[in-house]
Amino acid sequence: MFVSYKWLAQYVDLSGVTPQELAEKITRAGIEVEGVETPASEMKNIVVGYVKEREQHPNADKLNKCLVDIGEDEPVQIICGAKNVDAGQYVAVAKTGAVLPGNFKIKRAKLRGEESNGMICSLQELGIESRLAPKEYAEGIFNFPNDVTPGEDALEALNRDDAILELSLTPNRSDALSMIGVAYEVAAILDRDVKLPEPNPAEADEKSADSISIRIDAPADNPLYIARVVKNVKIGPSPLWMQTYLMNAGVRPHNNVVDITNYVLMEYGQPLHAFDLDRLGSKEIVVRRAADGEKFVTLDDTERTLSSDQLVITDGKKPVALAGVMGGANSEVHEGTVNVLIESAYFDGQIVRTASKAHVLRSEASARFEKGVDPSRVQAACDRAAELMADLAGGTVLSGSVIAGDLSMEQKQVSITLEKLNTVLGTDLQMDSVEDIFRRLQFETETVGSEITVTVPTRRGDIAIPEDLTEEVARLYGYDHIPLTLPEGAVQPGSLSPYQLGRRIVRRYLEGTGFNQAITYSLTSSKRASEFALEQREPVALSMPMSEERAFLRQSLLPHLIEAAAYNNARQMASVALYETSSIYLNEGENVQPKEEERLAGVVTGMWHEHLWQGEKKAVDFFTVKGIVEGLAARIGLQDRLTFQKAAPAGFHPGRTAEVLLDSEPVGFIGQLHPSLAKEVDVKEAYLFELKLDVMLHAAREDLSYAAIPRYPSIGRDIALVVDSTVEAAALEAVIKHAGGSLLTSVRVFDVYEGQRMEEGKKSVAFALTYADPEKTLTDEEVTAVHEKVLIALKEQADAELRG
Structure with a gap:
């Protein structure tokens, strides 16, 4: 609601109260004033002018040479390009030295050889939006009616010297959606009378x-x-x-x-x-x-x-x-x-x-x-x-x-006792003070003992129960005047719960790796509600949605994060890394509260790092995101329990996606956004992850343990295995770890090869194995014995052959 200070002054005396002071008082009384705009404050030297003569510019077809009376000794010549300018008009003129919105200064100039001493203004040039200007003046200059005088302040004539208060109204305060409604509110705040129109048409x-x-x-x-x-x-x-x-x-x-x-x-x-x-x-x-x-x-x-x-x-x-x-x-x-x-x-x-x-x-x-x-x-x-x-x-x-x-216009009556009012507010108000507040609000009251009954005028449809009366007293008495008290008894210092601490660790880790936190809507469209959902259920629909785009509760954080990445890409931000920790909502059946689960999701596009002076750059890929998730697991103590297996959920690239498992139970996905979807939303190659954060943070963890730095040297063995192309490296790694026993301390893939000199349908996977014993130096014979077990297990369980 935009409230004109000058218009409001017709209904309530505002003398002695500036627009800024009034905005502060209204805000303190419970209606937030988002801002006060004073259009004339950024303009000066704008006057009414009278166009005495107009003729075609001798050197320009689209310009007019005007002789304008601006209330000075002599008229001035102004060059104007507006099609609708003509002799006999009263116009707004920015004189030489004038300042227009945006700190635009008017100077004496020559246009195609003719001197111009000022500017004839349109409403838009005086700060009025095109959508608000009368249609006949949506293009071209504005013409005043004849009841103005050359030289007088044009800003005053156009009410640009007014102050506009922007009220942010909550739905219950519909009474303030009118000048008279605001006047009642201001009159109560200032304890002044309201002057209402008294229509009596002949x-x-x-x-x-x-x-x-x-x-x-x-x-x-x-x-x-x-x-x-x-x-x-x-x-x-x-x-x-x-x-x-x-x-x-x-x-x-x-x-x-x-x-x-x-x-x-x-x-x-x-x-x-x-x-x-x-x-x-x-x-x-x-x-x-x-x-x-x-x-x-x-x-x-x-x-x-x-x-x-x-x-x-x-x-x-x-x-x-x-x-x-x-x-x-x-x-x-x-x-x-x-x-x-x-x-x-x-x-x-x-x-x-x-x-x-x-x-x-x-x-x-x-x-x-x-x-x-x-x-x-x-x-x-x-x-x-x-x-x-x-x-x-x-x-x-x-x-x-x-x-x-016929419409019933009965006024509601609401009662409250002084004891209850003081108990709720923590005050020690007397009845005469409460009665005075309702008098200022122009509510009729009747007091019997310690109970006051208020007759609520029809303009205040938001007041129906005693708690509403309490709110009225509180805001007019002044929230600043309500006493501050500390709780009695033993006070326990606040602290983060283990879950809150874990969430904070997750956020700090991701921000440390280069991510920015995003906050997106919980509401989405029917099309987006089930996209990328880890658990597919019928989405929860709102009974009274704001719009079709906000009609359902989301089941995944990814759709809105992808939109945010696309928004940034479209504005030349090619490298984007966003994450969000927030809730998704799962349908539990009709008339049942949906289940709320906290998820962690992220989207990354463009370059992961780029050092042009070193000639080094690396684009984001699947393994970048996998490394981020593995680092996160290590940060929260789940590094040995998180595994990955190939998957192809809807919306992801079928060959660059993996399911994330915690103790063999699915907790999320990582992978590349499917190219067709990326094209649809106009986002560059993007990699995503979404994890069940609440499951991961609630997972039981072993106490932190420490191991001494090895005193004895380790022995390394490299093996290249020829296996079927369909065999996953993770399966081979699991066989190696099981067969290697306690002496095998590390297994790492360092090469995969398919192509020339490799049998069709086969591939080579190379591992680096490290053997060590914390109690002694291993002999070559001991390592060979364990290593042979590993090779036999690979042959028997994975049909893997050593590459010749």
Whole structure:
């Protein structure tokens, strides 16, 4: 919610409080102000100018030579390239020496031989976004109405000297989605009065009911519908003050009638809609559910296919608006509109959200209906709009409103005792202080003994239970004033659990190897939810997802990490190493809480290390990632229990992937991202790993033991074995270790060969074996005896022959 400081000052006295001070007070009272923007602070020397003459630049077809009165003794010559500049216009002029947003300084210059003393500005050059500028000024310069004077401050005329407070509202504080709602909040904080508009439009003798009737066929979705008729309006631009207030609030101006409905929306928080009465096609408004497959063209000229779970406003036959979301092109207010029907209604938030989500139409109106509007403002907002249309569009307001339906506006009553309030807050407040806080909030109260009963106004739909009253007292009393106390009794110093310590060791290890930690969403799409999952289950779907891309709980960390790597690759970061430790969610059945497991995942692309001055570089490969995982296992004490075996899970390269086993039980995968998937997400050759972190950190570990440095020399033997191409080196290594016994202290593969002079279907695998005895020096005969056992075992168990 963007709040204009100058607009807010119309409803509550802000004297003596700067915008920055006000932002601090609002934040301390519970509504976070994300920032205060003061557009004029980075601009100076911007004035109103009057274009007295315009002629074609003698040396440039696309430039104009303008003589502009800027309120000084003599007019100045300015060269302007805008197509819409012309004599007789009032424009914003940046004088010589002026500063525009981005510290852009205006200097005297010559353009194609003609002197230019300043610049005629567009709204965008004055810091207003293109999406907020009126369409007629989306390109070219801005023209002021005639009620300005050359030389006066253009920034003040455009309300660029305003301060804009950006409020970050939680869903329960829908009351602050309006200027009046914010005014109530600020008045309570400052202990000042609220000055509300008192709409009282002058009415003609003709009745609104003679022009329109209303019938509601879906009262649960639309309990109240109010309409007023304004005739003989003159469509044109709205006053500059209204346009600038709307732009400061993040709303684009259109014309006086549409701008009035948007102005009242921002003022009251009550969405309105203006229909061209003559284009409705009937004298009847019928509110009903849409028919499945019914077609309707909205204001954005898009044909929508409706369904029976959506609410429409009709002329008795065809839809003219999608209730609470967007009007129809067939009844749109346009330049030739003469008679206007103002709609002010209370729509059920769920029905509005259903339609808004189905058609991907998020609007200021739908956002407010979804969060809840104040039912007591439905009539007042309608009257306010009618009054403004009479004042600003020259319309004639017909007598009375046409009302259909009935909406209960009973105010809730909530009670709390002083003892409970003080117990929860840890304070020693007296009843008169509590009553004063509710007075500032403009809540009616009744006190009986130590119990206070509050009558909650309809604008505060978030207050329903005693705890809500406690929160109101706390934030207005001031969180800073709540006393700080230490717990009583023996206090145990905090420490990390073994699991937390293990997780921290894992993170430090990976960061030490060159990885950066990533934090990604737990929510994903149906397509990504099951990708790379170590355990394939039906993904857990959210009942009310934010979007289709965030509709399921993830079962793997890898999809989002791959997206992050692709994002970096696309921005010329070819070498990326990211890891994440976070939870995945496994479906345990319908109406059962999903199982949450912590996983460790990583993605690496590009060069692992590159030293150009030494002419040395190494690209990431399978063995880089395998080494990282082995180093991690050693760091957490699992180095002798982690093994790898060939695997080909979905999404991985079938020849460069391995399953990770802990004590022969699967705990993850490492490998290369399948090339087809890499191409799909536009990521370079990437290597991945995902491990069951909770299983690894909870695994039992033997106590740390130490061995003396060997005093006796070791003896090495190298063997090259010829085996079938399908035989894995790990299988041969296992045979060697088992046969070598205690004297065999090390086995290492140092060469694999397939090709020339090797029988087809065969390969050579070479191992380096190390024999040692900690108690003595081994003799050659002792080593030979053990070595022979190894060779015999290889022959019998793996059909391995020594290579000649």
